[in-house]
Amino acid sequence: MLYDEAMEYLQNLTKFGMNFGLERITELLRRLGDPHRRIKVIHVGGTNGKGSTTAMLAAVLQSAGYRVGTFTSPHLHSYTERYRINGVEIDPRQVANLITRLRSHLEAMVREGFEHPTEFEVSTALAFCYFTEEAVDYLVLEVGLGGAIDSTNVVNPLVSVVTNVAMDHMDYLGNTLPDIARVKAGIIKTGVPVVTASDTPEVLAVILETCREKGCRLLQVGRDVTCTYGEHSLRGQYFSYHGLKVNYPNLWIPLIGQHQVVNAATAIAALEILADQGVHIAENELRDGLSNTVWPARLELIGNKPPVLIDGAHNYDGARSLRQALDAYFPDRDIIMVLGMLGDKERARVVAELVPRARSVIITRPNSPRAGDWMQMAHQARRFVSDVDALESIPDAVLAGIKQAREGDLVCITGSLYMVAEAREIVLGLNKT
Numbered sequence: 001m002l003y004d005e006a007m008e009y010l011q012n013l014t015k016f017g018m019n020f021g022l023e024r025i026t027e028l029l030r031r032l033g034d035p036h037r038r039i040k041v042i043h044v045g046g047t048n049g050k051g052s053t054t055a056m057l058a059a060v061l062q063s064a065g066y067r068v069g070t071f072t073s074p075h076l077h078s079y080t081e082r083y084r085i086n087g088v089e090i091d092p093r094q095v096a097n098l099i100t101r102l103r104s105h106l107e108a109m110v111r112e113g114f115e116h117p118t119e120f121e122v123s124t125a126l127a128f129c130y131f132t133e134e135a136v137d138y139l140v141l142e143v144g145l146g147g148a149i150d151s152t153n154v155v156n157p158l159v160s161v162v163t164n165v166a167m168d169h170m171d172y173l174g175n176t177l178p179d180i181a182r183v184k185a186g187i188i189k190t191g192v193p194v195v196t197a198s199d200t201p202e203v204l205a206v207i208l209e210t211c212r213e214k215g216c217r218l219l220q221v222g223r224d225v226t227c228t229y230g231e232h233s234l235r236g237q238y239f240s241y242h243g244l245k246v247n248y249p250n251l252w253i254p255l256i257g258q259h260q261v262v263n264a265a266t267a268i269a270a271l272e273i274l275a276d277q278g279v280h281i282a283e284n285e286l287r288d289g290l291s292n293t294v295w296p297a298r299l300e301l302i303g304n305k306p307p308v309l310i311d312g313a314h315n316y317d318g319a320r321s322l323r324q325a326l327d328a329y330f331p332d333r334d335i336i337m338v339l340g341m342l343g344d345k346e347r348a349r350v351v352a353e354l355v356p357r358a359r360s361v362i363i364t365r366p367n368s369p370r371a372g373d374w375m376q377m378a379h380q381a382r383r384f385v386s387d388v389d390a391l392e393s394i395p396d397a398v399l400a401g402i403k404q405a406r407e408g409d410l411v412c413i414t415g416s417l418y419m420v421a422e423a424r425e426i427v428l429g430l431n432k433t
Contacts, residue, residue: 003092006099007079013119020149024109024117028125029154031105035132041155042270045143045187046163047180048317049197049263052255052295053163056267058140060289062086064281069136071127071152073120073144076297076421082123083130087294090130098126120144124151138279146173148186159273160187160216162196163266165203166317167346181206190214193273197221197266219244219269227265229258234301234329237261241268245275248283252291256299257325264290297420299325303431306405310424312417314341319350322414326357333410338401339381340364340394340419343372351380354414360387360404364397366416394422402430 001009029036044054051072061068068086075081083090102122110116117125124144131139141157144150165181173180181203188194188210196207199222211218219225230238236254239261241247253264271281281289299322300310309330313322326335337358341347355361361381365374378390391397401411413423 001096001100001103003096006096009099009103010079010119010122013116013122016116016118018120018145019115019118020146022149022151022154024115025121025124025151025154027109027114028102028105028117028121029128031108032102032125032129035128036155038132039128039136040138041157042138042140042159042161042274043143043152043155043157043187044140044161044163045147045150045184046161046196046198047166047168047184047315048321049163049259049266050142052260052263052293052298053161053267053270054140054142055295056253056264056290056293057270058084058087059293060267060271060281060286061138061140061279063289063292064279064285066137066279067135069127069131069134069139070142071124071131071139072142073123074417076417077425083127085131085134085136094130095126098129101129102126118151121151143187146186147184149183150187153187156189157187157192158277159270160189160192160194161266161270162187162194162198162207163263164196164198164317165200166315168315168317177202178206182210185210188214188216191216193217193219195219195221195266195269195273197262217273219273221262221265221269225265225269225272227261229261232256232328239264241265243268243272245272246283248286251287253293254291255293255295256301256329257321258328259321259324260299297417297424300424302424302427306402306409306411308402308411308413308427310420310427311412311414312420313350313354313414314416316346316349316353319353319414322412323353323357326412330410333408334359334406336360336362336401336404336409336411338362338364338397338411338413338423339377339415340366340371340374340397341377341415342366342368342370342418343374347377348380350415351377352384355381355384358385358412359409361385361389362397362401363388363390364394364419365392366419367394367422368416368418394419395426398423398426402427
């Protein structure tokens, strides 16, 4: 297959839906020679911050001279973003070749009576094949959804990271924090060390119980290791890390928002555990790696006429972090907010958190079958702000928000990554002209 044909083939696999469980991916990987067993993995799960923590871990390991793969999802603009080695995306021709190879195994599975693997299971199998064949030293592997039931959960990692647990994907993971925490804690394996930044007592109780049952050492950010906040600007922020064996003053990350400091501390804590396993990273390599971290569409500021802040705050906890950042970094600015979220999110709570901070709001529809009754958000927003518009087209919504901005205003585009990705392309295009 050519790349476009491979993408069409993958897109057609979405008809198999979100069918959880490890039976299909395990059988597919067996047919491929179990590539996931021949690679060193750092497994990163949680509700928010997985991607940022993954990016920081990979950047530091790369700075230390290792060949580092990352598998993340979803992508913003191109499917190839999901697979990177030392920051470089997979070649589209390699994607096409790998999917061509996988296709024959998928067809054989169906002929032999197995359920057809889902699109994400195929993407995960592709990742293990690619990174094994490319002989990466380490793979930083982001959980897709949940943990126990996610197709990445076939690995036996060097360390398991649970960034945090919040209400999200309730249709699939459960309706209470302990229920969701049990699914997230499913990535914890017998005897494998665990790092978490979760600070909610009912979540921690689940993680602690799981670690006790499986004989895992637990390193808790905020208890065993801590961080202190330093100066910040729109370019990034300083912080200090106080660890088990190391202390690093005045570290710099080019990411804004206090939650990114917690994510950075989580990454460093995981690196402390890896140091006990022979992964050597000098302080200057740690500093260089953190300072070179790139993670777009998370409190990303683009342009200045007007400035546009883009953030994939796709659930309530993400919205709360965004609100804190708006108050800390833009306290005196009027905000025009462009907002679009999927129907399976806590949209009313997100609206109540974010909309009161805006002068005007434009509600738009994420480009997803899960968009649901997107217009409902406009009715919810009018409880807090009188100037609310609803535009189904994302380009129309973005352009309307930019047009409304006056001197000194900030345009904030947030919500589902499906919406934010499309909006980001439009904003980048406008800033090139």
